[in-house]
Structures are given as structure tokens and as C-alpha cells.
Amino acid sequence: MAGRSKALQLLKSLSSASCQCPAHSAGWTHATHSTQATETTDYAFEMACSTVRYGPGVTKEVGQDIQALGAKKVLVMTDKTLVGMTPVSAVVESLNKHKINFSVFDRVRIEPTDVSFKDAVDFAKAGGFDAYIAVGGGSVIDTCKAANLYASDPQADFLDYVNPPIGKGKPVTVKLSPLIAVPTTAGTGSETTGVAIFDYEPLKAKTGIASRALRPTLGIIDPLHTLLMPERVAAYSGFDVLCHALESYTALPYYDRSPCPENPILRPAYQGSNPISDVWAVHALGVVAKYFKRSVYNSDDVEARSKMHLASAFAGIGFGNAGVHLCHGMSYPISGNVRKFHPEQYECDHAIIPHGLSVVMTAPAVFAFTGPMCPERHLEAAHILGKDITRVKREDAGLALADVLLGYMDDMKVENGLEALGFTSEDIPALVKGTLPQHRVTKLAPREQSEEDLAILFENSLRIY
Structure with a gap:
């Protein structure tokens, strides 16, 4: 569609802008980066998860x-x-x-x-x-x-x-x-x-x-409970699963996160991507690719709803230890500054932007922006989600993933950007201001971001198709 092509052109301009910060001006990838910590970065990661029991x-x-x-x-x-x-x-x-x-x-x-x-x-x-x-x-x-x-x-x-x-x-x-x-x-x-x-x-x-x-x-x-989810709840919740998996898989590696804690008790819950979280994130993406759309449009599809319920737990184990980054960091002021948006099929007496919706709104722009830092991971994620990457260049990895996400958003009838949620370009300074304190997640992004970068990301998310 023409709108989607226009959106991709905007994202291409964003992704091609060089990052001049000292940490990223030369670029790096997860695949080639040393696993040896410096004096200031961490050298270890921990895995923690609740016991879970699954069954109808x-x-x-x-x-x-x-x-x-x-x-x-x-x-x-x-x-x-x-x-x-x-x-x-x-x-x-x-x-x-x-x-x-x-x-x-x-x-x-x-x-x-x-x-x-x-x-x-x-x-x-x-x-x-x-x-x-x-x-x-x-x-x-x-x-x-x-x-x-x-x-x-x-x-x-x-x-x-x-x-x-x-x-x-x-x-x-x-x-x-x-x-x-x-x-x-x-x-x-x-x-x-x-x-x-x-x-x-x-x-x-x-x-x-x-x-x-x-x-x-x-x-x-208990997957039987998910059969009660209305279509829109299933769609927005599913995008939260998708972004959990994508963000944890593309997060800054644990050995590049700083500071290194003086005591293990100070090591944060969100530690950066690591080999164990990667397994859960990749598996969750595979489940999403196969069952997400079915689960949204077929409320009585027990298999699809059950698989997405498990995918939520899989992605939770992954991001619960690796963390998320910019999609979530930018979603927080989007939700916090809601004015009049009342999503269909949500029974509540106040304006809200459902969490998964606020998260996925900036996802195409975010992954176009972060793609140059770890292109292999962006390409792999795009491939798992159904993209033919045989002719995609490394420098277009972020755009390839953004294109896949736009397709999923279109299929799931996601609102056309932040404007559809009640925001205008005049709101961008407030959205940037609300993102800046989200250090717990924004500092896990594989690419550092300035206030100007954040403003451009929000601008490119005002309309997504």
C-alpha cells in the first residue's frame, strides 16, 4: 500500500542517520563483540523465573x-x-x-x-x-x-x-x-x-x-481463560508478547551493561540480552509467527489461544531477565498522557491506551533506528516472523524488521499511529520528557539516543501507514 511505502521511506531516512556518540560511532554487533567485560561493565548475568504450571x-x-x-x-x-x-x-x-x-x-x-x-x-x-x-x-x-x-x-x-x-x-x-x-x-x-x-x-x-x-x-x-479475551484485547496483548521478544533479543548484551554491581543483590532484574534469554525470545517469535493472527480472529481456536498464552510466558522469561528497551520506554509517556482514547472492547470507565498498543506504536521506527547496531539479530527476527531476507542487505536490517511489523499491524487493524490515539506533533516535547527518566529500559537499547533522536522517533510514529 502507498501509505506503508511512505512510512518505510521515512524510516529509511531515520535508520541511515549516523550515530556519532563515542560508544556507537564505529558500530558493533552481538555476533562480533567481545564477551569480556571492561572495568565498568558487568561480566555476569542471572536467570530467575517463577515456577509455572500449564494445562487446561x-x-x-x-x-x-x-x-x-x-x-x-x-x-x-x-x-x-x-x-x-x-x-x-x-x-x-x-x-x-x-x-x-x-x-x-x-x-x-x-x-x-x-x-x-x-x-x-x-x-x-x-x-x-x-x-x-x-x-x-x-x-x-x-x-x-x-x-x-x-x-x-x-x-x-x-x-x-x-x-x-x-x-x-x-x-x-x-x-x-x-x-x-x-x-x-x-x-x-x-x-x-x-x-x-x-x-x-x-x-x-x-x-x-x-x-x-x-x-x-x-x-x-490455564489457557481456557484466554478464550474470554475479546478480539482487540487479544490483538493488543499479542503485540506486547511480540515486542517483549524483539526488544529482549535486540537489547544491549549483558557484558556491555554498566555499571558492574559491587554486590550481586544490586544486579538489576533487566540485565541485557544473554544466551539463555535469547532462547526464550526466539522461540516466542516463532509461536507468534504461527498463531498470533489465528488467535486474534478466532476466539474459539483453543490451539491458537493456548499457544499465545504459552508464548506470553516464554517471552516473559526472556525479557524478565534480559529486559526491554525503546518501544517500552517510549510507551510509558504515551500511556501516561492519554486524553480521550477509549479502546473498543475494553470495559473501563476511564480513558486508556492499552499497554500493548502503546508499545507497538513506535516499534517500526524503533527497529529501523536500532537495526544498524546489531543487524544480524534484526534480520533473524524478521526472518522468523515471515520475511524473505535472502536479498536484504545488512544495512537495511532494521527496515526489513520494520516492514514486517507494519504488516502485522495492518493485519491486526492497529490504529494509524499516535495521531489516531489523540496526539499531535505539539505533544512530542512532553512525550520525549516522559521517556527521558526511563533509564531502566532506555539504557538497554543497542543504540544510544539523544532527545532529538527520541523526538524524530515519535514524529515518525504519528502516522504509521
């Missing part, structure tokens, strides 16, 4: 899991839509069957904020719970992680654990209660990670808390 109907076992933990008072956390649906009723039935004492909190906000986090934290503190069950998508699971953390450290200030530079980023040394996550969407992979993301309203940008201590004790992956 496996939610019915949660009562036995709680019983085995010896918990006496459990908090079941969900949102107002799911509280009346089968995933929550399956959990409640299992808890009742095994005579577990529990309370239900259903005030989780879709796309949570610091205010909604604090509401859940206050409820958890007052209840004296010794175990948690999160039933829902990433918003529910992340909110439950935060409630568990601050209830376990009731004297902590809210910003103590929030990622710097917004918060203090203190390491978590308190013991948290067991948390079982029951994901109902195929997107965030939050059941496998130690990350909790929220909108920080004072800055109109997302940030989060990242610590291995936040990882759920158990992730119960």
Missing part, C-alpha cells in the same frame, strides 16, 4: 497449592470485570472446596496508577494476609505484586522501591508472602517476572518496581 483447567488446583503453603488468610485480587467471570469463580470454588479463608479485592485499575497501587496496598496492609492470588491480566498481577511488597514492609515510603530516577530503587531485602498468579490474557508474561508497572500520575509517565523478590511463587497458566 489447572486453575482448580489453586486451593491445594494454598493448602500446601500453610496459608491462613488469603487475598484474591482481580478487577471489576473479571470478578463475575469464570477465572475468578474457578479460584473461589477451589478455595472454598479446600476450606481456605480468603477475601476478594476487585478494585484493580486497568493500566494501574500510583493511586490505584496505594489503594490495593492499604487493603493488603489492613487485612494481614499471608498469601496472595492474582487473577487477571498484567494490571492485576502487577498490582498484587506491589500490595505484597508494601504489606511486607509497612514502614516503607512508596517511592523507596520505585525505579530511579523517579524513586530510590532500593533492593528488596524483606521477605514477601507467597503469590500465585493466574493470568487471563496472553500478553504481559507478568506471572514470570519480578516487575510491576504503573502510571506515575505526577509525571504522566509509566515507571515501575523491579526486583526478583517480586516474582510470583507460582504462575498458573
Whole structure:
């Protein structure tokens, strides 16, 4: 289509702009870079993941899991839509069957904020719970992680654990209660990670808390729950899976990340691409290529929905240790500055830009920009996702991946850029300002970026077709 060709021409101009920063002016690739750390970069990576259990109907076992933990008072956390649906009723039935004492909190906000986090934290503190069950998508699971953390450290200030530079980023040394996550969407992979993301309203940008201590004790992956996802939820959630895998696979290698921690406890959850995370990311891409479109347009396709549910966990294991980079870093102010956008098929009483939608909006521009830094990985990803790369030059690797992504976005009827979400070029300074504090992820991008670079990336994402 003509619009797509025009978009690719804009991206070609972006990708061809030389990066003059000292770290990247000569270029590098994952394949040729030394694995020996310098005095300032890290030399090791760690792998951490929740235990997961997969199977149709496996939610019915949660009562036995709680019983085995010896918990006496459990908090079941969900949102107002799911509280009346089968995933929550399956959990409640299992808890009742095994005579577990529990309370239900259903005030989780879709796309949570610091205010909604604090509401859940206050409820958890007052209840004296010794175990948690999160039933829902990433918003529910992340909110439950935060409630568990601050209830376990009731004297902590809210910003103590929030990622710097917004918060203090203190390491978590308190013991948290067991948390079982029951994901109902195929997107965030939050059941496998130690990350909790929220909108920080004072800055109109997302940030989060990242610590291995936040990882759920158990992730119960029951694919039957994903059959309830409406088409748009399946589409936007699926793009979150896709971007998780792409960003973790193309992230700065762990041995190039700095600083090197003085103590292992200070090594971040997001450490850069590494050989183990790579395996999970590549496998997730293969599943997405085969099942994503089927899962969106065939809600009763159990195989496709099940495979995407697993792909979410696969990508979660990958990015939960390697990290994500620019697509996510730039998505946070996009979500935080929403005005009137109300996505179809999302039952909420406030304007939101679903996380996966905010992430994929800049993906074509981002990968056109990062392609020159690790072209082999961009080409491999494009190939896995269905692109014939036999005649693609290394210098066009980013463009090739951007073209594939534009095709997926077109197939899934994604809105035509940031303008369709209510933004104009006048909003770009605010979007750039909201991206700058996202060091936890932006510094993992394989190519450093200036404020001008970020502005161009947002400009090239105003319209994508």
C-alpha cells in the first residue's frame, strides 16, 4: 500500500542517520563483540523465573497449592470485570472446596496508577494476609505484586522501591508472602517476572518496581481463560508478547551493561540480552509467527489461544531477565498522557491506551533506528516472523524488521499511529520528557539516543501507514 511505502521511506531516512556518540560511532554487533567485560561493565548475568504450571483447567488446583503453603488468610485480587467471570469463580470454588479463608479485592485499575497501587496496598496492609492470588491480566498481577511488597514492609515510603530516577530503587531485602498468579490474557508474561508497572500520575509517565523478590511463587497458566479475551484485547496483548521478544533479543548484551554491581543483590532484574534469554525470545517469535493472527480472529481456536498464552510466558522469561528497551520506554509517556482514547472492547470507565498498543506504536521506527547496531539479530527476527531476507542487505536490517511489523499491524487493524490515539506533533516535547527518566529500559537499547533522536522517533510514529 502507498501509505506503508511512505512510512518505510521515512524510516529509511531515520535508520541511515549516523550515530556519532563515542560508544556507537564505529558500530558493533552481538555476533562480533567481545564477551569480556571492561572495568565498568558487568561480566555476569542471572536467570530467575517463577515456577509455572500449564494445562487446561489447572486453575482448580489453586486451593491445594494454598493448602500446601500453610496459608491462613488469603487475598484474591482481580478487577471489576473479571470478578463475575469464570477465572475468578474457578479460584473461589477451589478455595472454598479446600476450606481456605480468603477475601476478594476487585478494585484493580486497568493500566494501574500510583493511586490505584496505594489503594490495593492499604487493603493488603489492613487485612494481614499471608498469601496472595492474582487473577487477571498484567494490571492485576502487577498490582498484587506491589500490595505484597508494601504489606511486607509497612514502614516503607512508596517511592523507596520505585525505579530511579523517579524513586530510590532500593533492593528488596524483606521477605514477601507467597503469590500465585493466574493470568487471563496472553500478553504481559507478568506471572514470570519480578516487575510491576504503573502510571506515575505526577509525571504522566509509566515507571515501575523491579526486583526478583517480586516474582510470583507460582504462575498458573490455564489457557481456557484466554478464550474470554475479546478480539482487540487479544490483538493488543499479542503485540506486547511480540515486542517483549524483539526488544529482549535486540537489547544491549549483558557484558556491555554498566555499571558492574559491587554486590550481586544490586544486579538489576533487566540485565541485557544473554544466551539463555535469547532462547526464550526466539522461540516466542516463532509461536507468534504461527498463531498470533489465528488467535486474534478466532476466539474459539483453543490451539491458537493456548499457544499465545504459552508464548506470553516464554517471552516473559526472556525479557524478565534480559529486559526491554525503546518501544517500552517510549510507551510509558504515551500511556501516561492519554486524553480521550477509549479502546473498543475494553470495559473501563476511564480513558486508556492499552499497554500493548502503546508499545507497538513506535516499534517500526524503533527497529529501523536500532537495526544498524546489531543487524544480524534484526534480520533473524524478521526472518522468523515471515520475511524473505535472502536479498536484504545488512544495512537495511532494521527496515526489513520494520516492514514486517507494519504488516502485522495492518493485519491486526492497529490504529494509524499516535495521531489516531489523540496526539499531535505539539505533544512530542512532553512525550520525549516522559521517556527521558526511563533509564531502566532506555539504557538497554543497542543504540544510544539523544532527545532529538527520541523526538524524530515519535514524529515518525504519528502516522504509521
